[in-house]
């Protein structure tokens with residue numbers, strides 16, 4: 001809860017300083033009370049002495065105007081003093097009286113002569129205030145207190161030129177680099193875009209598991225384009241008070257605008273960018289305000305600004321749709337875990353800055369580390385260097401590198417393990433299942449890439465399709481994508497006789513889709529073309545039935561049954577497709593296991609061998625059998 005050790009020390013120090021200063025202030029005030037000589041008399045008595053008409057006893061008077069004190073010396077050698085009301089009129093009245101009786105008077109206004117007392121009186125309160133202010137600021141930053149908006153936002157500007165990263169510092173992510181070129185292009189010459197009235201690229205979402213170099217990529221874009229770099233993490237907004245996050249966002253954008261061309265990098269954007277209205281409990285309002293402010297800022301600058309906002313997440317699925325609209329984060333760049341090729345390149349890159357022996361076989365290290373991220377691999381090289389130093393060797397040899405793999409796996413930050421051969425094989429079968437099923441039913445979106453490592457630990461591989469621009473989807477389209485989603489689970493069940501946790505995302509997606517088909521799009525014959533009032537894609541489970549309005553409980557039960565039936569049907573179809581393509585499944589899975597990723601021609605070979613599925617994908621069409629209508633164009 002309480003930040004770092006250093007922050008604690010700072011807090012303690014400030015608290016002590018504030019207390020000390022406060023004590024000094026009061027001690028100082030009493031001790032430095034000016035000591036007037038002699039004894040105090042009431043003002044009335046002093047006036048009587050001054051005003052005495054005969055034998056005036058006062059030999060000499062001193063007006064200490066600043067302290068509002070009147071000191072009187074008498075001819076009898078007495079020293080007396082008295083306080084008087086501190087006002088200009090009273091002072092001049094006193095001076096008049098003294099003058100009238102020709103009393104020798106000194107006025108000591110002390111103006112322009114700062115005494116110790118003045119210092120105490122005026123500087124100490126300022127010092128105390130400053131210390132208290134600093135204290136609050138630190139507190140606020142740490143706990144999200146009310147003063148946080150005064151504290152400096154924690155974004156850091158990176159001066160172009162100092163310790164810059166470039167694309168040469170990123171290895172094993174060629175696709176990401178290609179996509180990011182456009183942003184460096186724009187940053188190097190924003191006016192080109194504004195002159196042409198072209199829509200400048202504004203926001204890009206870097207999607208990928210931790211440690212895959214998302215931050216590195218953002219910095220590299222800044223470095224390539226000689227742009228300034230500002231970064232902030234979404235998690236910094238969590239737990240702060242309402243309004244603080246929004247203020248920081250405003251600040252950040254203002255600073256970046258002044259420093260343009262610039263990149264604003266928002267790490268862990270999912271911490272603020274979740275679906276609005278989906279959060280619960282504390283910090284929810286704050287998150288929404290911060291998110292809204294972000295949207296406002298992103299809409300508030302045009303092509304001429306020379307600003308690019310990059311954000312990183314590994315959960316793009318939970319982001320608020322408003323963030324993904326055109327003119328905001330409308331681009332996504334996937335930053336996958338590297339395959340064996342990528343890992344070799346990353347190792348080579350990091351080996352360049354360490355004394356790695358040319359005899360070391362980095363390809364072998366790459367082959368032993370499926371599932372490791374770029375950050376893990378950088379760590380392997382680093383650990384190996386430490387081991388070499390400890391062993392007194394001048395160079396890092398194979399031995400150290402291999403030991404460093406184990407050390408990296410045992411490291412404190414590491415939450416998972418390497419993918420074993422068994423896991424890789426299962427993932428290869430699963431992904432091949434998706435691809436073969438999609439091919440057999442002529443899934444309308446092109447398959448681009450198959451991978452057994454790319455999607456992050458514990459999540460298995462990925463089957464990546466080109467994104468589609470299609471706005472309207474028919475029942476057949478949805479049915480195809482449902483069957484394709486079930487291809488992975490069907491393959492696991494078909495080949496291994498049981499599922500694994502790797503099917504989680506697929507089943508989730510398939511269930512949501514089937515549910516929408518039933519409850520929203522009227523595609524289930526049992527329910528008919530009736531909307532059950534649900535938001536597309538939401539699942540009933542755990543939902544408050546009281547919110548369901550006019551929908552009868554029986555209907556809800558029927559929606560459930562129909563959803564399940566649709567998913568089961570799709571799985572059955574997928575399984576049958578696989579059973580007529582067992583040979584392709586075997587070959588493809590093996591090839592994938594060896595190469596870790598397949599794309600382009602090496603993938604096409606297998607796809608061409610897939611036998612198509614001859615049967616209709618939509619059953620139960622009896623209630624809506626088509627007729628033939630002449631169409632004239």
Ligand SMILES: Nc1ncnc2c1ncn2[C@@H]1O[C@H](COP(=O)(O)OP(=O)(O)OP(=O)(O)O)[C@@H](O)[C@H]1O
Pocket residue numbers: 169170171172173209210211212213214215216217267312346349373374375376378
């Ligand atoms: N593709 C890569 N090429 C070279 N080095 C890499 C690569 N990926 C990661 N690294 C190394 O790992 C370090 C950490 O990566 P970075 O912080 O950019 O990852 P990230 O994806 O932003 O992680 P997180 O999501 O945890 O913030 C980099 O500074 C770099 O040394």
Ligand SMILES: [Zn+2]
Pocket residue numbers: 430434488489502503506
């Ligand atoms: Zn899958």
